[in-house]
Amino acid sequence: MLNLTPALRDAMVATCIRALPNEGCGLILGRVAGDDATVTEVVASPNVAESARIYEVDSRVLFQAFRRADVEGLSVLGVFHSHTHSEAYPSPTDVRQAPDPQWHYILVSLRDIPAVVRSFRIEGDTVTSEEIYIED
Amino acid sequence: MAATVRIPTVLRPAMGGLTTVSVEGATIGAVLAELTSTYPLIESQLLNKDGSLHRFLNVYVNDDDVRYIGGVDAPVSDDDEITLLPAVAGGFL
Structure with missing residues (x-):
């Protein structure tokens, strides 16, 4: 399960809306406890692919996120990105290029209003949906 | 003396679970060549057949992405910290 706050969820959606018409993306930082993870920070990234169909997190944002996670005693938990029309x-492509089986992969769909946010685990070719718990 | 290479999670199974390794080399190309000669299973994830950096690998010397400081020719000094991170990318293709 992935624990989120409404503000962090909204930060991901806002990042993706700002990136329109392209896909938006960023990283999530936080803490891991067994199979559960709690997101404490959302790090927005430019989509360096500048595309409505593909995304790539800026390599410098990626590095700084890992550096900050180390300094703050956090983990880079995963990545979020949007699908603008699906x-x-x-x-x-997301599955084939998933960089880490321990990560949480958040998809933000902007096809409908309100945006739909879901989280997945990706290990090899296996995609598993996971529950997102929104803490008030 | 040598540089320290930080290994990302996805490469660790092919490297005996190591999180860091110490590697000699005066350039990023030399360091990666040394690394792949010791751990040949990771070669296809680091380098293209022509020896250039794999499209989906980010390599940093200390705080610098090597794409901006010479690619495989980027200089490496003793005690430098080299970080390997897979690119984070995907999309609806």
Whole structure:
């Protein structure tokens, strides 16, 4: 399960809306406890692919996120990105290029209003949906 | 003396679970060549067949992305920290 606050969820959605018409993206930092993770920071990134169909997190944002996680005693928990006109589910490209089986992969679909936010684990070719718990 | 290479999670299974390794080399190309000669299973994830950096690998010397400081020719000094991070990318293709 992935624990989020409404503000962090909104920060991801806002990042993705600002990136329109392109896909938006960023990283999530936080703490891990067994199979559960709690997001404490959302790090927005430019989509260096500058595309409505693909995304790539800026390599410098990626490095700084790992550096900050080390300094703050956090983990880089995963990545979020948007699908502008399709459902919130990992595409074959997302699965093929998933960089870390321990990560949480958040999809933000802007196809409908309100935006749909879902989280997945990706290990090899296996995609598993996971529950997002929004803490008030 | 040598540089320290920080290994990302995805490469660790092919490297005996190591999180860091100490590698000799005066350039990033030399360091990666040394690394892949010791751990040949990771070569296809680090380098293209022509020896250039793999498209989906980010390499940093200390705080610098090597794409901006010479690529495989980027200089490496003793005690430098080299970080390897897979690119984070995907999309609806």
